[in-house]
Each structure stands twice: as C-alpha cells, then as structure tokens.
Amino acid sequence: KDRIVIGFSFEERSVGNKAFQQSFLSKQTDLNTIQTFSFNDLSELKKHVKKGLLRFPIISKPLAGSRGRGIFLYKKFDNGIGRHLKGYVFQNFIPNDGDFRVLVLAGKVISCYKRVAAKNSFLNNVSQGGRIKFVKDKKRKDEISSIGLRASAAFNLIHAGVDVLY
Numbered sequence: 001k002d003r004i005v006i007g008f009s010f011e012e013r014s015v016g017n018k019a020f021q022q023s024f025l026s027k028q029t030d031l032n033t034i035q036t037f038s039f040n041d042l043s044e045l046k047k048h049v050k051k052g053l054l055r056f057p058i059i060s061k062p063l064a065g066s067r068g069r070g071i072f073l074y075k076k077f078d079n080g081i082g083r084h085l086k087g088y089v090f091q092n093f094i095p096n097d098g099d100f101r102v103l104v105l106a107g108k109v110i111s112c113y114k115r116v117a118a119k120n121s122f123l124n125n126v127s128q129g130g131r132i133k134f135v136k137d138k139k140r141k142d143e144i145s146s147i148g149l150r151a152s153a154a155f156n157l158i159h160a161g162v163d164v165l166y
Contacts, residue, residue, distance in 0.1 A: 056074065100135065
C-alpha cells in the first residue's frame with residue numbers, strides 16, 4: 001500500500017488527462033494511485049476539504065501539465081487556490097524525499113531512477129532543479145520497475161514514463 005503511481009509522461013500519444021489516468025489505473029489494475037479531483041467552482045473544493053477527502057497541504061496540477069510547470073502547493077485556503085480550478089486537478093500532498101521515474105519502451109524498463117527535489121522545493125522534477133539518483137538496489141529497482149511496466153501495459157503504451165512514490 002505504500003507504493004503509489006502518481007503520474008505519467010507520454011511521448012507517443014495522449015492518454016487523457018491526469019484525472020483520467022489515475023481513475024483508469026485504480027479501476028483497471030490493483031495498483032495504488034493517488035486520489036485526484038477536479039472542480040468547477042471553489043465551493044466543490046471546500047466540500048471535499050470539509051469531508052476530509054482533501055487535506056492541506058494540497059497540490060494543484062494542470063490537467064495536461066508536464067515538467068513540473070504550473071504546479072502549486074497550498075498549505076491553506078488563500079486567494080490563489082480559486083484561480084487554479086478550471087484546467088487543474090487537486091491531490092493531497094504526500095511528503096516525500098523524492099519519487100521514482102520508470103521509463104518503459106516496448107514492454108521493457110530502460111531506466112529507473114529517483115528524482116529528488118532541489119533544496120526548499122517540493123517539486124522532484126529535474127526540469128525544476130531536482131536531481132537524479134539511479135536505483136542501485138536490485139530488489140527495490142525490480143519492485144518499482146514492475147509497477148511502471150504494469151501501469152504502462154494498462155494503457156497499452158509502447159513508450160511511457162511512470163512516476164511512483166515508494
């Protein structure tokens with residue numbers, strides 16, 4: 001239960017948006033995914049917080065974003081959160097010391113590495129200043145790689161990057 005698929009990057013074709021990806025994986029596989037919500041107005045978001053489905057800190061991400069661009073971390077309700085409703089998804093922020101990226105090509109893992117955020121950043125994306133550490137522990141690499149393979153196979157993809165919290 002402590003391994004969670006948190007995202008994808010695709011080069012060959014679009015596979016919906018982040019909300020669809022998480023929903024599809026949770027319904028079609030036994031992989032753990034992060035609950036992902038989209039809202040039409042601020043009152044819907046507030047209801048989810050009141051029900052405990054979302055808890056601060058909360059992350060908002062563009063539906064079709066990549067490379068860590070346009071991602072916001074909210075520690076409480078403030079004026080900015082209302083500007084990022086349409087075209088964004090919301091997730092509970094999971095504190096971490098990095099996530100893992102599994103690169104899959106033609107049903108084979110070609111790379112598995114940990115992405116670690118820059119100092120004073122919550123973004124693990126290399127394009128946002130994060131750094132890469134290759135996974136050397138074979139057991140850990142095999143477990144993480146298996147998750148990436150299963151997630152990319154669920155979408156029948158030839159090429160995918162799967163992000164995993166482990």
